[in-house]
Amino acid sequence: MNIESLLNYQNLDSELFKxxxxxxxxxxxxxxxxxxxxxxxxxxxxTELEAEAEKVLADIADIKEKYEINKKKMDEMLGEKVDDMTIEDIDKASGLRAKIVSNLNILEKMLQKAAENVNRILAEFNKAKKTFDDARTQFAVCKQKIDEETKSSEPEKEKIRKQLAVLEKDVEPTLxxxxxxxxxDNIFPVIVPLEGENFCGxxxxxxxxxxxxHIKEKGMITCEHCKRFVYKK
Ligand SMILES: [Zn+2]
Incomplete structure (x- = not known):
């Protein structure tokens, strides 16, 4: 087995690898x-924020509906003629009115809180969108640089490949x-010397x-551990 020719090949191949x-x-x-x-x-x-916004908007619709019901009830009560009422009715009505006023106050506060939530979600959404857009823009720049680097290395790589093709002719095809x-498989160097008497280099x-x-017979073996060829110098 001509190990020397394979070592020559690998020597040049290391330039390509670098x-x-x-x-x-x-x-x-x-x-x-x-x-x-x-x-x-x-x-x-x-996506999370979109789902969150959808939920808050549904809440707002719900609050508004409740507010309208209470408001309508209040308007009805304001239209009622007190003259036709008994003292008992008036008491009852005023109790109910107080309850409705309290409801309206609570609902207003809920609405305000929901609106604040919408604003917070919107601000965060815009921030996330900006982060995404910025990352995409920067990615495009990086991608261009990577392409340039790859392209500029191509002539040198091609030159080495051509020289390798010549050296390859001296190596056994199966080897x-x-x-x-x-x-x-990204194993490099592929062939390494034996270290000491019995260690993979x-x-x-x-x-x-x-x-x-086997090394003595065939000139080299494969290391079971790192899968490299091991030869004796
Ligand atoms: Zn090994």
Missing amino acids: IEQKISASPYRKKANELTVIAKKSQTRS MAEYKKKRA RCRMELPKVAIS
Whole structure:
């Protein structure tokens, strides 16, 4: 097995890996992820506030209806002629009137409180909407930056890919296929040297004795723990 050619390949591939890492570690990408979370949160809050507003508006309609009933009753009573009433009736009517006045006062206060609630909900809703809009605007800026970074790295990446394609010809196809599969799974470096007599050069896990004898026979093995190829220098 020609390990040297695979090491050569990996050596150049590490340049490509570095560029990929740099792009994925871009602060714009991090910021874009944060903004997505913010946008989602403010959207959820807006939906909650909408439901809250609906409930308060229904309450207001209910209060107004009750107010109208009491008001109508009061108007009726004011229209009644006291002359036709007995003392007892007058007493009763005045008691009822006092009750209605108290009802109207309570309902007015409830209405005022509900109106304050509507204002609070509206203010919070506007705030949530602004947060959402701001996050979306900033996200678009980040997205553009990320695209620019990706695009500007493309010529260099393409150059390396072309050189890799040349180096690939010296590597056994099955080995190359396995390498690429691991690489696609974000395992890098894919091939590492044996450390000491029996440790994986990457994850430092002790390799079984039988694996060590395989290294001597085949030139390399796969670490069971980190899935990397391990070779003896
Ligand atoms: Zn390992």
